[in-house]
Amino acid sequence: MKLITTEKEKEDSGRSFLHVDHNKKTDRPERPGGNDHPHLCGENTHHKTGPQVSPFTLAFNRSCEHLEAPFLDAYARESLPHIRLSLVLAILIWSAFSVLDIMLAPDVKNMLLWLRLGIISPVALCVFAFSFLPVFRRFIQASSCLVIGVAGIGVVVMILVVNQPTSYLYYAGLILVFFYGSTLLKIRFVWLTLTMASVSVIHEIAVNHVGNIPAAIHISNNFFLFGAVLMGMLASYFTEYSNRRRYFLTRLLQNERKKLAHANKNLEKRVISRTRDLEESNQKLKESEKRLITILDTVQSGIVMVDTGTCRVTNANLAALAMLDGTKPEVIGRNYQDLIGTSQATGSMSTKTESPSVQNDHFLITLTGNRVPILKTEAPILLADRQYLLISFLSIKEIKDAEMERNSLEKQLVQAQKLQALGTLAGGIAHDFNNILFAILGFAELAMDDALPD
16 A cells, blocks of 8 residues: 655545646646646556456556555545544444344343453544554554454353353454444455455354354354455445445546646637737738828829729728818718710729720719719729729819910910911012012103103
């Protein structure tokens, strides 16, 4: 039997071996999978068939052999309060039977009282006192068997001392002693079997060689006595086997709970790790989104994002908001075709754009109703498995105004050129006419000079 060597074991001495302490922590490192033993007997391999025990001694063997020492210690710790109570009860009942001795055998009552109160009861009392010492658990089975052996031999002596036929009744005391040992004292099967067999042998030797009991009564008493021994052995056998099986199943349950706790701990670690990774990813995504918004807001061109499924604007940068003369809540959610028009007859948005395209025949419809000519670029993008259209536009109003002014100046230039040509033509005609007139006038003056008298 295992000796208590640590203060921790002393503190646990009153704890039931069937109790599972889920909060108990050990100094041993936790093995992968939760096992605290390299090969926990059938806890992994024989749990369907039960523990491996010897059919004769009930001791754990084979792959369960390492459970024997902790089971004996746990069984002793579990049995100790029960044994103390049983010893007190035995002393009281044994002493109470003194009344029966006085009534049935008054001639030898002093001898019987001395046996009961002077030998048997003090032995039980000494064992009771011994049970409060830490070392008692090493000798708990031997001490319990000592009580049964002394009580049984005491009954045998009473049978020899009491006169016949009264002595024929005292064999029933042995049955009570065996019953007490196989039930209340919780003696293990091997120890109880050896003790009852020894007392029974002593009884047979004493009765056959010393006593003078009729054969019929002797045979009848032996039948009842051996029947009590057999039932006591069976009761002790199945009780101990049941305790060993419960201990085995408890260890199996503890092992499975350790595995579950270990799995839960690993799962919790994985959840924490993945949650932390997700938070970091979300933080990076938010930072990336902020950077993207900052970049888009610094672009001078207007940029809007349109859901191709609903034709609704889902986002817009500051330049687009300024060109539309509105705020983001006013622009987001509006139909794309309400903001951008086309000078062509068909102005619906194409959702089948596969590559960026540039178009200069569109105009922007501001929220105030003004129309601003724009140069528009469309590019399809895929976000979160959803198709969007990224539209950027640049106002070309100044260009249009410059073109109109150029056209006007060109018209003025043509008119001026026409007037210049007309002036040149008129000047040429006047010059030619002047030449003709000059000749006419010259000849006229010459003619007049010739015609005047001297």
